[in-house]
Amino acid sequence: MTGLRSARPPTVQQYVLESLRAAITTGELAPGAPIRQDTVAERLGVSRVPLREALKILEGEGQVVYLPRRGYIVAELSLEDLVEVYRIRDLLESEAARAAVGRLTDADLERVAEAQRDVEQAATRGDLLAMTEANRRFHFAILGGCGMPRLLRIIRNLWDSTDAYRSVYYNTTANRARVEREHRAILAAVRRRDADDLVRLLAVHRDHAVAALREIIAPPDGTARRAPSRPE
Structure with missing residues (x-):
């Protein structure tokens, strides 16, 4: 191994x-x-x-x-499980993002930007594990400003349960490029302290992941694919 x-x-x-x-x-x-x-x-x-x-x-x-x-x-990849987890994340992360955006310091913003740079470097290398870890740091550098530790623990548990799905999503060059573009827009909204736009962009970000994974886990022809171990 x-x-x-x-x-x-x-x-x-x-x-x-x-x-x-x-x-x-x-x-x-x-x-x-x-x-x-x-x-x-x-x-x-x-x-x-x-x-x-x-x-x-x-x-x-x-x-x-x-x-x-x-x-x-x-565990096998399950579309129903994925959709349920992402629906719960939508509800909880929207609350956390709204609470966090006005509380983030300049140092917090630099941590968000640094994590995004790490995401892009890992994406260029095709390093799925490093990209997954940097992606988590990016999102929690934002959400961590909400000041609600119980809420953050629940959100982290939801993330833990779907890491395998995330690496499948990152497996294609197109999806990695989409993540980079969406992260840049999210970072810009955070810097503007625009809570409404931040919540909207995070929702779009999640929706794109679910839509792409839907095609992989339950494609129209019914031949579900297994998670690949190497990026394309």
Whole structure:
């Protein structure tokens, strides 16, 4: 599992959790793939205890599924699940964005701009994992100004549950270019402190992702595609 991380976060469980997230996000652990705990534990150099704890967290987020007599597998991509999550995000992130836009400092704006630069650099390289991480920093640098930690925790959980979908969306050059254009417009709205335009642009941004993923997960011919592991 070459995509698993080698740099350890502060705790073993966090290290395992972030490694599994990275493998799912990049498609190294593809939808429907079994998670062989002995192999993963050996690769990461950990016992099965933190691995089981990490898998339970991912199960709670809907990223993995436990099957009796089979163990854990990566959850299949589901259009219904995606649409539900993005609908909830629309409601919650609109509230957070409106509350945040007038509270962001110049330092906050620089963090948003820096994250966007990282998104564009990762997109140019075709580095889906780096782009996914930078994209999250971009959005939460904005939403984090809302001053509502409980709301942000809920939104983060929703994001965690759809990282695999996000990497599928980023897999094409056209979608990566669209993300860059939309991020620039979002950043401009933030700098203008225009809450209405920010909420509108974030909604368009989400809608485009769902529309593109709809064609991948449930195309008109009915032949759903699996998440690819390498960008086109």
